Amino acid sequence: MASSHYVFRTHWRLPAPPDRVYAALADVESYPQWWPQVRSTRRIDDVSGEVTCRSLLPYDLTFLMHRDVEDAAAMTLRAHMEGDLAGTSQWTVTGDGPGAVAIFDEDVDVGIGLLRAAGRLFRPALRLNHDHMMRSGEKGLRHHLADGG
Numbered sequence: 001m002a003s004s005h006y007v008f009r010t011h012w013r014l015p016a017p018p019d020r021v022y023a024a025l026a027d028v029e030s031y032p033q034w035w036p037q038v039r040s041t042r043r044i045d046d047v048s049g050e051v052t053c054r055s056l057l058p059y060d061l062t063f064l065m066h067r068d069v070e071d072a073a074a075m076t077l078r079a080h081m082e083g084d085l086a087g088t089s090q091w092t093v094t095g096d097g098p099g100a101v102a103i104f105d106e107d108v109d110v111g112i113g114l115l116r117a118a119g120r121l122f123r124p125a126l127r128l129n130h131d132h133m134m135r136s137g138e139k140g141l142r143h144h145l146a147d148g149g
Contacts, residue, residue, distance in 0.1 A: 018093045
């Protein structure tokens, strides 16, 4: 496995019905409103957009996302990315009692030159950076859903 390759899986348990969680996750343009590390989103067309993220480390990741799957019945969202991150990401939402579980799977390569070249050295910091971003996103989505989003 290349030192620039990362596979992540994150589970969010959320106190909202699955359809509301799915709708919030499908609305990528609203992410900057509730997810602090998603700095900006820009729609390109009906299936593509540009996303810029920044977590603890002092660099931005900007990438294009192209939606491959948006299946409300299966509550699955899948996209492929190119740019500073290249690969795939997927949200899967299921019911969990009165709430929902959102599972995020990501399989990517880091494309930023210095981070890619120093991948082994910075690998623990990049994982910590990702974990912080995901914890913050879960907290932000909880507040967003509680506020009616």
